[in-house]
Amino acid sequence: MSKPVKSTDREQAVLNLVFAALSDPVRREILTRLDGEELLVSELAQPFDISLQAVSRHIQVLVRAGLITQERTGRISRCRLDAEPIASAAGWINQYAKYWQQQFDTLVAFLPELDNSNTEDDSHGHDHSEDENQRD
Amino acid sequence: MSKPVKSTDREQAVLNLVFAALSDPVRREILTRLDGEELLVSELAQPFDISLQAVSRHIQVLVRAGLITQERTGRISRCRLDAEPIASAAGWINQYAKYWQQQFDTLVAFLPELDNSNTEDDSHGHDHSEDENQRD
DNA sequence: TTGATATTCAACCATATGATTGAATGTGCG
């Protein structure tokens, strides 16, 4: 239950941007689709119902958060995941994840039908997802 | 570099709320202060410059995201961390953290003094944060 | 009951966000 360390304002600003960027499902899906390959703006935009311009702005939000970079060659712009700021976010969240996970394990111990094997990183498929914990 | 799994709409909704909740520094600090102890709304509010009412609403945002719970006894309301939804967020982000961290390591291998340009305080300090960008 | 305390609710305001459409920029190519 170690207390998280205090961060600088700068780190806080990064976390603000990163978490805000991650709070939108379109942007998360963009990141998902960029996992492992580079894509053009137009390719990224294609599956979405919103306009290309809207996607372009989502991409800019991700760029500002440092989560992706764009490399423009000619008139096309390739997007790829970038590494740095997510480490801050992952670091921050994982401090809590430890505590939360521990609490979660306790919870699971009381609710045996939930699979408690996700204490570690099989979490790709983590499936305690019948949450009725949030509204709306 | 395994592709992340598709999530349900419900999971997406949880992630929306959780990441949005985490995007505010006041709320993150509330969580930080709740790591290991329960606190009253008024105790939580005390170090902040904003009104008690504003803090109360931040707390409600965290409750809606499932990150904390409030237990009211009499006129006081104790807040404590809650476990479940953060597991989703941690799971989600960690899928990427692996990829990102690997990329980051590669980057660092090429640029041993990566951050001497502008960053100072730790290994992933990153500097595009003179930030003008979000509301607060 | 009266009054102080703890918290929430409500109304309001300023700003941010996400979407749209239309115009602008810039590049590739016939």
Add this chain to the structure above:
DNA sequence: CGCACATTCAATCATATGGTTGAATATCAA
């Protein structure tokens, strides 16, 4: 050159967010 293409910029709109102050609710205590 002149036009199609890829992307961004700009204006606009509706809604969400975060802050304020003041009132309401509820509990404790004298």
